[in-house]
Amino acid sequence: MALQAKNLEVTYRTAGGRSVPALTDINLEIADREFVTIIGPSGCGKSTLLKCFGGLLSPSRGEVTVNGQPVTEPDPNRAAFVFQDYTLLPWKNVLDNAAVGLHFAGRSKAEGRAKGQEMLELVGLDEFAKQFPRELSGGMQQRVAVARAMAMDPDILLMDEPFGALDEQTRQKLGSEMGRILTETERSVVMVTHSLDEAVFWADRIIVLSARPGRIAKEIEVKAPRPRSLSFIGTDEFALIRAELFRLLEVPSAMAEASQ
Amino acid sequence: MTALQEVIQVPPTGKKVRRRRPSQSAHRWVLLAVVIALLVAWEAVSRLEWVNPMFVSRPTDIFAAIPDVLGDEKAVDALTTTGTSIWWAIVYAVIIGIVGGYLLGSVQVLRDAFYGPVNFIIGIPKSIFIPIFLLAFGINTQTAIYYGAFSGIFYVMINVVGGLDLVEDRHMMVARAYGASWWYRVRDIVLPASTPGVFAGIWYGIKNGLQGVLIFELFISVGGLGSLIKTYTNRLEIDRVFVVVLGIAVISIVLGEIWSAIERRLSRWRPSSTANADTGV
Ligand SMILES: Nc1ncnc2c1ncn2[C@@H]1O[C@H](COP(=O)(O)OP(=O)(O)O)[C@@H](O)[C@H]1O
Ligand SMILES: [Mg+2]
Numbered sequence: 001m002a003l004q005a006k007n008l009e010v011t012y013r014t015a016g017g018r019s020v021p022a023l024t025d026i027n028l029e030i031a032d033r034e035f036v037t038i039i040g041p042s043g044c045g046k047s048t049l050l051k052c053f054g055g056l057l058s059p060s061r062g063e064v065t066v067n068g069q070p071v072t073e074p075d076p077n078r079a080a081f082v083f084q085d086y087t088l089l090p091w092k093n094v095l096d097n098a099a100v101g102l103h104f105a106g107r108s109k110a111e112g113r114a115k116g117q118e119m120l121e122l123v124g125l126d127e128f129a130k131q132f133p134r135e136l137s138g139g140m141q142q143r144v145a146v147a148r149a150m151a152m153d154p155d156i157l158l159m160d161e162p163f164g165a166l167d168e169q170t171r172q173k174l175g176s177e178m179g180r181i182l183t184e185t186e187r188s189v190v191m192v193t194h195s196l197d198e199a200v201f202w203a204d205r206i207i208v209l210s211a212r213p214g215r216i217a218k219e220i221e222v223k224a225p226r227p228r229s230l231s232f233i234g235t236d237e238f239a240l241i242r243a244e245l246f247r248l249l250e251v252p253s254a255m256a257e258a259s260q
Numbered sequence: 261m262t263a264l265q266e267v268i269q270v271p272p273t274g275k276k277v278r279r280r281r282p283s284q285s286a287h288r289w290v291l292l293a294v295v296i297a298l299l300v301a302w303e304a305v306s307r308l309e310w311v312n313p314m315f316v317s318r319p320t321d322i323f324a325a326i327p328d329v330l331g332d333e334k335a336v337d338a339l340t341t342t343g344t345s346i347w348w349a350i351v352y353a354v355i356i357g358i359v360g361g362y363l364l365g366s367v368q369v370l371r372d373a374f375y376g377p378v379n380f381i382i383g384i385p386k387s388i389f390i391p392i393f394l395l396a397f398g399i400n401t402q403t404a405i406y407y408g409a410f411s412g413i414f415y416v417m418i419n420v421v422g423g424l425d426l427v428e429d430r431h432m433m434v435a436r437a438y439g440a441s442w443w444y445r446v447r448d449i450v451l452p453a454s455t456p457g458v459f460a461g462i463w464y465g466i467k468n469g470l471q472g473v474l475i476f477e478l479f480i481s482v483g484g485l486g487s488l489i490k491t492y493t494n495r496l497e498i499d500r501v502f503v504v505v506l507g508i509a510v511i512s513i514v515l516g517e518i519w520s521a522i523e524r525r526l527s528r529w530r531p532s533s534t535a536n537a538d539t540g541v
Contacts, residue, residue, distance in 0.1 A: 056437055074437045081437045087430050091452040091529045103448070104440040132529045152438070 002155055002188045003030040003053060003079075007062035010048050021213035022048045026062070028207065028216065030156070035182070035189045035226065037199040039245065040209030040217075046192040047084070047160050049214065053190060054079045054158050066155065076101045080154035082145045084161040084192075088133040095120065095129035098147040119147035122181060139163070139170045146178060150185065157182065159191040163198075171195075175202075176230070183227040196245045200238055201228065208248050210255050217258040218248060317498040322506070325499035329507075332500075335488060339507070342473060342484035345401055346511075349408025349469040354462050356409070357416025361461065364417060365424035365454075375421070378414050386411045386472065390479055401483055404476040411472025415464035423457015424450070456530070459523050466515055474508065 008026035011019050023045040030036050038046050051057035052064055055074040064071040066078050080101070088097045096103070099116030103109075120126040123143040125136075133141055142162050149157055163171045163178075179202055182189050193199050199206050203222050210217040220241055224232055232238055247254045299319045305311060306318035317325075329335045364370050364378070390407060397403040427450050435445045477486025485504055492500040 054437060056433065074439060076438045081434075083430065083434070083437075085430050087434045089431060089434070089448065089452070091455075092448075100434075100448070101438040104435070104438050104444050134529070148438075 002032045002034070002066060003190075004028070004065045005049075005052070005062065006065075008049070008052060008059045008064065009061035010045065010052065010057065011060045023052075023059075023215070024213045025215050030188055030190060032155075033186050033188060035202055035204045036191070036207060037203040037205075038190065038192045038207045038209060039194065039196070039199045039249070040214060041211045041249065042194070044209045044211050045214030046209060049209075050081075050158050050160050050190065050192055053156070054081055056081075076105075076149075076152040077154055079156040079158050080149035080152045082142070082149050082157065082159040082162045084164050086133070086138065086141050086145075086165070088141055088144055088148075090133050092132075093129065094125065094131050094133065094136065094144050097133065097144055098151055100148060101152045115151050116147070119151045120144070122150065123147045124177070137170075139166050139174050142166070143174070143178070146181070150181075154187065156188040156190065157185075159189065161192050161194060164194060180227065196242050196249075197233070199245060200241050201232065202226075206241070206245065208245065208255075208258070210258075217255050220244065313498075314496065315498060317502050321499045322502045325497075325503050329500050329503040334491075335500075335504070338483060338485050338488040338504075341401055342477065342486070343511070345404045345408060345473045345477075345484060346470050346515075348405045349412065349473050350466050352405070352409035353412030353416055353465040353469045357413045357461060357465055358420055358458060360413070361417040361420025361458075362424065365421040366450075371421070378417055382414050382418060386468075387475055387479070390476060393476075394480065399480055399482055404473050404480075404482055404484065407476045408469045408471075408473035411475075412465040412467075412469035415468050416461040419457045419461030419464060420454065421457070423454030423461070426457060427453040455527060459527065463516075463519060463523075466519060467512075470512055470515065 005026050005028040008023055008028075009021075010023040011021045013019050026049065038049065040046055048057065052059050053071070055064075055071045055078075058072065071078070088094075089100065092100065095113060095116045098119050099112035102112040102115055117126060117129060120129055123146055125140060125143055125147070128136060128140065133144070136144070146159075146162065149159075163174055166174065175198060182202070189202075191198075191202065200222060204226065206220040206222065207216060208218040208220065209215065222237070222241060224235065224237055248258060249255070303319050306313055306316065313321075364374055386407075389410065393403050393407045393410070397406055431449050431453060432445065435449050440448065473484070474486045476482070477484040478490060479486075481487045481490065485508055489501055489504050492498075492504065
């Protein structure tokens, strides 16, 4: 098993001294090469959970381990992030952005360039290596962000609504491309999403979080083998799971029942 | 031919229609015309003796006086002195200002303690400190350098502090998530993100450093162009005064142009800088 969260609890303290419970009672195991999607109402703690997984945030209680080792600080080789916002460094060109993790790790320029180029090819952007981020569309920037994460050869990819800011069409096109890549890499992937379709289509398992403070309301397994072709969307399994997610997320009482 | 090229270059669907070049060159011609008209008017007013030519020279006389001034050994000396002083004043102002600005911006205690006073000094005329500088460093060109640096430093600092506020949390989070050490965070995030403020600071440092040196030279006879203006004025050589003023204008314009060229090169990643680069100014 790759990642384990035990009795996680996160309480934020605001500047005014108020405490905001964001997550409680999270117990979760994510296997090697498993693709897990996390879905839940906005503000329920999805990003918070991902940050705990990656060591960007220390939980108020409980712990996260990867391969038995407690996670206390970020390590991009263990778990690499793809953030929701556009976070490429605007003053570095696309290639240097893709290789930035290797650069931070003190690797040679040549090594970074080679690896960065390889990852850009993977996401289909090698021709844009010398461009600056502002010259790329939002979708392309997020692909570079995926390349930046993959360049670290991480055991786990942590993706926080990576395509959430994109319009529906771009998102679908990008989704199917990225899905291929993510499936082929044979890593564990944890992806936060607010799209029901995305949540079902990619996942081996879907984690549904309830509203604040977030707790696991339901875990749903998707049995169809990956990689899946688009025809999976037409199957009964897809339709049933999607309907259940819809019910959980749109009918308040359903979520409450599931959380019991 | 240029007009035709422009027409062709405009993309049919173009959101980014670029009509800047023709209008800008037109703008330049208008400007030139205005300047010439003013010079002619000035000449006319002077020849008609509407103003006393004793105090206000006329363009043709100024033009004629250029070789005189350039041939004057004292003028050449003054130019060298002022040039050197300005250079060092700017170097001190920029270096100390940048270091001070980063300290002020990143250490909260220092910021609380000194941000107010710095803002205060910026708000008052720096020349009231000239007597203190004389007292502390004496009447010599070195003091002009110190005073010039003093005139520029605070502008540099305040802009660098502003630049530090441009560092974005999301980029710092990327640095942390990707394992950047303190040094990499400074080098690859903080420094580049704050460059717009630093560049603005350097620009104000150049402007105010130059002004400070000249004002000091004008008030205190330590040599240099400022003092030369005073000498020529006392001898009622008004043509020459204007030549020196013209020379100072040229120096500041040249410095400004050199700096904007450097800045354009260094900030190619920023959207606005490409727009600048395209205008071919
Ligand atoms: N730094 C913070 N300080 C205080 N409260 C926070 C902070 N970050 C997030 N929160 C709160 O914690 C809750 C969960 O946030 P988040 O994990 O970003 O939710 P999600 O990603 O599911 O939308 C939200 O109610 C949010 O307002
Ligand atoms: Mg979020």
